Amino acid sequence: MILRISPGRPPLGRRLAAEAVGTGLLALAVIGSGLQAAVLSRDTGVQLLANTMASVCALGVLIALLAPVSGAHFNPLVTAGFWWTGRRAPGALAGPEACGYALAQLAGGFAGSLLAGVMFGHTGAAGTARTGTAVWTGELVATAVLLLVVLGLGRTGQQRYAPVAVAGWITAGIWCTASGSFANPALTAARAVNDGFTGIAPASLPGYLLAQLAGAVLGLALLALLFPAPEEAEAV
Amino acid sequence: MILRISPGRPPLGRRLAAEAVGTGLLALAVIGSGLQAAVLSRDTGVQLLANTMASVCALGVLIALLAPVSGAHFNPLVTAGFWWTGRRAPGALAGPEACGYALAQLAGGFAGSLLAGVMFGHTGAAGTARTGTAVWTGELVATAVLLLVVLGLGRTGQQRYAPVAVAGWITAGIWCTASGSFANPALTAARAVNDGFTGIAPASLPGYLLAQLAGAVLGLALLALLFPAPEEAEAV
Amino acid sequence: MILRISPGRPPLGRRLAAEAVGTGLLALAVIGSGLQAAVLSRDTGVQLLANTMASVCALGVLIALLAPVSGAHFNPLVTAGFWWTGRRAPGALAGPEACGYALAQLAGGFAGSLLAGVMFGHTGAAGTARTGTAVWTGELVATAVLLLVVLGLGRTGQQRYAPVAVAGWITAGIWCTASGSFANPALTAARAVNDGFTGIAPASLPGYLLAQLAGAVLGLALLALLFPAPEEAEAV
Amino acid sequence: MILRISPGRPPLGRRLAAEAVGTGLLALAVIGSGLQAAVLSRDTGVQLLANTMASVCALGVLIALLAPVSGAHFNPLVTAGFWWTGRRAPGALAGPEACGYALAQLAGGFAGSLLAGVMFGHTGAAGTARTGTAVWTGELVATAVLLLVVLGLGRTGQQRYAPVAVAGWITAGIWCTASGSFANPALTAARAVNDGFTGIAPASLPGYLLAQLAGAVLGLALLALLFPAPEEAEAV
Numbered sequence: 001m002i003l004r005i006s007p008g009r010p011p012l013g014r015r016l017a018a019e020a021v022g023t024g025l026l027a028l029a030v031i032g033s034g035l036q037a038a039v040l041s042r043d044t045g046v047q048l049l050a051n052t053m054a055s056v057c058a059l060g061v062l063i064a065l066l067a068p069v070s071g072a073h074f075n076p077l078v079t080a081g082f083w084w085t086g087r088r089a090p091g092a093l094a095g096p097e098a099c100g101y102a103l104a105q106l107a108g109g110f111a112g113s114l115l116a117g118v119m120f121g122h123t124g125a126a127g128t129a130r131t132g133t134a135v136w137t138g139e140l141v142a143t144a145v146l147l148l149v150v151l152g153l154g155r156t157g158q159q160r161y162a163p164v165a166v167a168g169w170i171t172a173g174i175w176c177t178a179s180g181s182f183a184n185p186a187l188t189a190a191r192a193v194n195d196g197f198t199g200i201a202p203a204s205l206p207g208y209l210l211a212q213l214a215g216a217v218l219g220l221a222l223l224a225l226l227f228p229a230p231e232e233a234e235a236v
Numbered sequence: 237m238i239l240r241i242s243p244g245r246p247p248l249g250r251r252l253a254a255e256a257v258g259t260g261l262l263a264l265a266v267i268g269s270g271l272q273a274a275v276l277s278r279d280t281g282v283q284l285l286a287n288t289m290a291s292v293c294a295l296g297v298l299i300a301l302l303a304p305v306s307g308a309h310f311n312p313l314v315t316a317g318f319w320w321t322g323r324r325a326p327g328a329l330a331g332p333e334a335c336g337y338a339l340a341q342l343a344g345g346f347a348g349s350l351l352a353g354v355m356f357g358h359t360g361a362a363g364t365a366r367t368g369t370a371v372w373t374g375e376l377v378a379t380a381v382l383l384l385v386v387l388g389l390g391r392t393g394q395q396r397y398a399p400v401a402v403a404g405w406i407t408a409g410i411w412c413t414a415s416g417s418f419a420n421p422a423l424t425a426a427r428a429v430n431d432g433f434t435g436i437a438p439a440s441l442p443g444y445l446l447a448q449l450a451g452a453v454l455g456l457a458l459l460a461l462l463f464p465a466p467e468e469a470e471a472v
Numbered sequence: 473m474i475l476r477i478s479p480g481r482p483p484l485g486r487r488l489a490a491e492a493v494g495t496g497l498l499a500l501a502v503i504g505s506g507l508q509a510a511v512l513s514r515d516t517g518v519q520l521l522a523n524t525m526a527s528v529c530a531l532g533v534l535i536a537l538l539a540p541v542s543g544a545h546f547n548p549l550v551t552a553g554f555w556w557t558g559r560r561a562p563g564a565l566a567g568p569e570a571c572g573y574a575l576a577q578l579a580g581g582f583a584g585s586l587l588a589g590v591m592f593g594h595t596g597a598a599g600t601a602r603t604g605t606a607v608w609t610g611e612l613v614a615t616a617v618l619l620l621v622v623l624g625l626g627r628t629g630q631q632r633y634a635p636v637a638v639a640g641w642i643t644a645g646i647w648c649t650a651s652g653s654f655a656n657p658a659l660t661a662a663r664a665v666n667d668g669f670t671g672i673a674p675a676s677l678p679g680y681l682l683a684q685l686a687g688a689v690l691g692l693a694l695l696a697l698l699f700p701a702p703e704e705a706e707a708v
Numbered sequence: 709m710i711l712r713i714s715p716g717r718p719p720l721g722r723r724l725a726a727e728a729v730g731t732g733l734l735a736l737a738v739i740g741s742g743l744q745a746a747v748l749s750r751d752t753g754v755q756l757l758a759n760t761m762a763s764v765c766a767l768g769v770l771i772a773l774l775a776p777v778s779g780a781h782f783n784p785l786v787t788a789g790f791w792w793t794g795r796r797a798p799g800a801l802a803g804p805e806a807c808g809y810a811l812a813q814l815a816g817g818f819a820g821s822l823l824a825g826v827m828f829g830h831t832g833a834a835g836t837a838r839t840g841t842a843v844w845t846g847e848l849v850a851t852a853v854l855l856l857v858v859l860g861l862g863r864t865g866q867q868r869y870a871p872v873a874v875a876g877w878i879t880a881g882i883w884c885t886a887s888g889s890f891a892n893p894a895l896t897a898a899r900a901v902n903d904g905f906t907g908i909a910p911a912s913l914p915g916y917l918l919a920q921l922a923g924a925v926l927g928l929a930l931l932a933l934l935f936p937a938p939e940e941a942e943a944v
Contacts, residue, residue: 018462025381032412041281045749049758050285054411061404065385068392069462115377119370119414134827141823145733149773156776168769175762176740178827226726226777254698261617268648277517286521290647297640301621304628305698351613355606355650490934497853504884513753522757526883533876537857540864541934587849591842591886 012097015070019101020108022062023074027112027190029058034197035120047197052174060167067162075184076102077216081147084220085229102186109190117194126192126199130179136211138179143215145169146183148222155227185209248333251306255337256344258298259310263348263426265294270433271356283433288410296403303398311420312338313452317383320456321465338422345426353430362428362435366415372447374415379451381405382419384458391463421445484569487542491573492580494534495546499584499662501530506669507592519669524646532639539634547656548574549688553619556692557701574658581662589666598664598671602651608683610651615687617641618655620694627699657681720805723778727809728816730770731782735820735898737766742905743828755905760882768875775870783892784810785924789855792928793937810894817898825902834900834907838887844919846887851923853877854891856930863935893917 009015033054037047059074066072071093073079079093079101086092093101117123149169153162173181182188182200188209192202200208224232245251269290273283295310302308307329309315315329315337322328329337353359385405389398409417418424418436424445428438436444460468481487505526509519531546538544543565545551551565551573558564565573589595621641625634645653654660654672660681664674672680696704717723741762745755767782774780779801781787787801787809794800801809825831857877861870881889890896890908896917900910908916932940 014462014464021458021462028377029408029412032414033408036411036414037281040284041279043279043281043749043751043754045745045751045754045758046279046281046285048748049754049761050281050411052761053285053288054408057404058408058412061385061401061408064394064397064401065388065392066462068394115373116412119373121370134829137823137827141736149769152773156773158772158776161772165769165772168765172737172741172762172766172769175744175758176737176766176824178740178744222729226722226729226774228722250698250700257694257698264613265644265648268650269644272647272650273517276520277515279515279517282515282517282521286517286647289521289524290644293640294644294648297621297637297644300630300633300637301624301628302698304630351609352648355609357606486934486936493930493934500849501880501884504886505880508883508886509753512756513751515751515753518751518753518757522753522883525757525760526880529876530880530884533857533873533880536866536869536873537860537864538934540866587845588884591845593842 008091010069012100015097016100016104018066018070019073019104020111022066022070022072023105023108023186024112024115026055026058026062026074027109027187028115029112030055030187031113031191031194031196031198032116032120035116035122035194038197039120048174051197052171055174056167056171059170060163063166064163067159070101072162073101074105074108074186075146076105076186077143077147077184077212078150079105081151081216081220085151085223088231105186106189109186110193113190113194120196122194122196124193124195125202126195127201128195128199128204129201130204131207135179136207138177139182139208139211140215140218142170142173142177142179142181142183143212144219144222145173147216147219148226151219151223152227155223155229179208179211182208183212183215185212188212244327246305248336251333252336252340254302254306255309255340256347258302258306258308259341259344259422260348260351262291262294262298262310263345263423264351265348266291266423267349267427267430267432267434268352268356271352271358271430274433275356284410287433288407291410292403292407295406296399299402300399303395306337308398309337310341310344310422311382312341312422313379313383313420313448314386315341317387317452317456321387321459324467341422342425345422346429349426349430356432358430358432360429360431361438362431363437364431364435364440365437366440367443371415372443374413375418375444375447376451376454378406378409378413378415378417378419379448380455380458381409383452383455384462387455387459388463391459391465415444415447418444419448419451421448424448480563482541484572487569488572488576490538490542491545491576492583494538494542494544495577495580495658496584496587497534498527498530498546499581499659500587501584502527502659503585503663503666503668503670504588504592507588507594507666510669511592520646523669524643527646528639528643531642532635535638536635539631542573544634545573546577546580546658547618548577548658549615549619549656549684550622551577553623553688553692557623557695560703577658578661581658582665585662585666592668594666594668596665596667597674598667599673600667600671600676601673602676603679607651608679610649611654611680611683612687612690614642614645614649614651614653614655615684616691616694617645619688619691620698623691623695624699627695627701651680651683654680655684655687657684660684716799718777720808723805724808724812726774726778727781727812728819730774730778730780731813731816731894731898732820732823733770734763734766734782735817735895736823737820738763738895739821739899739902739904739906740824740827743824743830743902746905747828756882759905760879763882764875764879767878768871771874772871775867778809780870781809782813782816782894783854784813784894785851785855785892785920786858787813789859789924789928793859793931796939813894814897817894818901821898821902828904830902830904832901832903833910834903835909836903836907836912837909838912839915843887844915846885847890847916847919848923848926850881850885850887850889850891851920852927852930853881855924855927856934859927859931860935863931863937887916887919890916891920891923893920896920
């Protein structure tokens with residue numbers, strides 16, 4: 001069957017479904033909890049605490065649950081990172097598969113955003129402008145460390161800690177970067193179509209996406225520095 | 237001994253006791269912490285943060301502690317899900333056992349609600365109406381994902397993560413669904429007899445229970461899609 | 473050497489030191505974090521959230537760290553529970569050792585309370601009366617479940633989860649019982665000599681201690697019901 | 709290659725890079741989350757809750773990620789503790805390596821502080837005086853327990869719990885000591901050059917550093933008491 005490119009893995013269709021369902025539920029967790037927190041608390045710090053807790057709990061659970069199916073990327077830049085670092089390995093993610101993953105993540109993200117809108121009544125393009133050096137630096141750092149964590153755990157044989165470690169970094173990143181640590185183009189796009197606590201104005205998207213892309217490149221550079229693959233280590 | 241239907245498991249009586257004790261303590265944690273939080277904080281966001289934290293900590297501990305005895309379902313729909321997915325497996329939960337589980341869960345839930353009332357003085361039918369498309373969608377999603385997590389971890393050999401994963405999803409669900417993520421008919425009934433922060437008016441029960449039932453069906457469909465059992469995968 | 477009663481364990485002196493240091497740091501965590509939280513926040517809910525988080529994090533870490541030395545009881549009723557359930561097993565905790573444990577826990581608790589006083593300036597007998605059916609029921613339930621968790625994990629071969637499970641139950645108990653889930657005579661006594669957020673008036677001590685004792689007995693009864701030892705299961 | 713002193717470990721250059729990156733990201737997490745929390749919440753308790761959560765999540769993730777490379781010390785006193793306790797073991801950290809670690813940690817800490825300044829606009833020497841018996845006692849206790857946890861887990865074969873246990877103790881310490889549980893000379897110096905929620909006036913540095921040094925010595929004494937190395941146990 002032609003779609004089953006990587007032998008030993010589940011069929012591609014099931015993997016794409018896992019990426020779509022996972023990214024959709026993640027988008028629901030991020031956007032929905034933000035909308036609810038903004039209604040329930042009068043203190044923005046409490047709102048962001050609740051939004052953080054709900055988002056990273058969903059993230060950790062979904063990674064643990066769906067990693068055996070699709071790898072649980074939920075993020076085009078994570079998919080790109082796996083494709084790039086595995087490009088010479090037999091049986092790794094192929095380019096067309098990676099594109100399918102990204103499309104499934106985008107579709108899932110929009111569906112999750114829509115579902116949050118059904119429950120909390122906030123829909124339409126978001127109005128919150130997020131632009132400037134501070135937030136772009138934030139996305140750069142947040143995405144670089146995200147890729148370093150995801151791929152570095154793999155290089156040291158610690159993939160089983162990914163659910164907790166990824167959730168842990170996003171918890172820290174939401175609070176210690178100026179940008180909210182979106183660090184995920186699919187979720188960023190999904191936030192743009194829901195006007196609420198976690199929204200981002202469509203006009204701010206290009207800057208965020210470029211900063212995330214630059215962060216992914218920086219993350220891969222840090223990975224090569226700190227966790228070189230066997231052939232990279234030999235070259236040094 | 238006729239009650240010991242599933243060989244290799246503890247006697248049914250002990251398993252029913254575990255379900256009753258576990259569901260009772262869970263009901264106490266959910267309802268009691270809600271009553272206390274409502275007294276201690278003036279911010280509804282802080283109240284729900286504390287209520288969430290206490291509820292999911294109790295949930296995780298009780299699953300870890302009692303899973304070796306009864307499977308630690310504490311929820312008639314989880315019991316139904318195990319019965320349905322295991323219906324062709326030898327030694328799985330039998331129909332009459334499943335009914336016993338549900339009754340033990342209901343009895344435990346009411347006892348826990350009563351115990352919360354002894355300590356915090358809130359008893360009587362709850363007055364909080366919870367009705368409409370938003371909350372029904374919430375229960376549908378919350379229950380579907382709960383069953384997907386519980387049964388999906390089993391399908392991928394990760395049952396040992398259930399205490400943390402189930403607690404993680406409920407944490408996210410409480411905040412990202414509009415319904416409070418009750419996702420459990422036994423606990424929902426227990427909440428209806430204690431008028432407080434976590435209560436639900438008896439008149440709102442049918443809608444919640446129907447939405448939870450529909451969610452369980454959706455969860456089983458997602459399970460078959462993402463984690464097909466060996467014979468289902470072969471059929472495809 | 474006569475003090476080394478249980479072969480294969482560290483010498484008794486070192487185990488007593490571990491119990492004293494562990495209970496002392498636990499008392500510091502509970503009392504100190506309560507004093508600090510009461511200064512920093514204007515919302516009692518936030519104060520108790522911070523107090524809970526700091527207390528249970530210390531509890532979990534200290535159990536993991538010191539369990540290989542002394543078993544990490546930090547609580548005379550936990551020690552009594554281990555003594556009672558292991559009384560027929562060779563190499564288990566002997567009666568005189570258990571008394572030594574309790575004294576070390578009391579001494580450590582008072583030292584930790586004193587240390588909190590040095591840092592936060594609250595000393596002297598506590599003035600907060602805690603009395604009545606509601607709080608006594610709280611201590612009864614909190615202590616019963618604590619012993620059920622500690623000893624039940626052992627009966628099911630899950631001792632390695634004790635740090636997280638005990639911390640998890642205390643988190644839930646603090647919020648879902650009306651008494652604050654002290655559940656520990658050594659810590660309760662230590663709280664009586666520091667007048668602050670977590671204090672208890674000396675006059676309220678007898679009621680708390682009796683309720684905790686009754687809770688321990690109830691916990692052992694639940695243990696025998698849900699996790700009977702091999703010889704108990706045969707007797708049935 | 710002369711820098712590769714410890715055989716079997718990664719080259720020293722890569723280990724120093726790991727210490728610098730790790731300490732830098734930790735400083736960013738601590739300082740950045742403090743600055744953001746101070747802006748978002750009006751309640752100091754909520755600010756410190758968020759600051760604690762972000763700091764310890766970053767700490768835990770970075771330890772898990774970088775321990776296979778450099779040991780993930782991020783703290784000159786932890787490095788000193790490993791050097792001291794391993795000084796007679798073959799292949800342990802050598803003195804010159806330990807000095808390199810400390811310099812890398814300091815450099816990383818300053819870089820992280822600078823990065824927080826870029827994102828949140830707070831730079832310049834911190835103005836918060838932190839001095840007196842209460843805070844010095846706090847640093848003494850916080851550092852002693854930190855070293856006891858880090859090295860004690862190693863003595864009992866539980867190093868794999870270090871990410872969670874260290875994060876757990878710092879969570880407790882931040883709330884139960886009067887000093888904020890800096891417990892780390894490199895981070896303390898980094899906090900002195902960023903004037904914000906987590907800052908410390910340069911004039912208060914000597915007292916903090918001396919108290920941390922004394923705490924490290926106390927921690928090593930407690931380690932020898934509770935977890936004697938085989939040759940120490942024999943000597944007794």
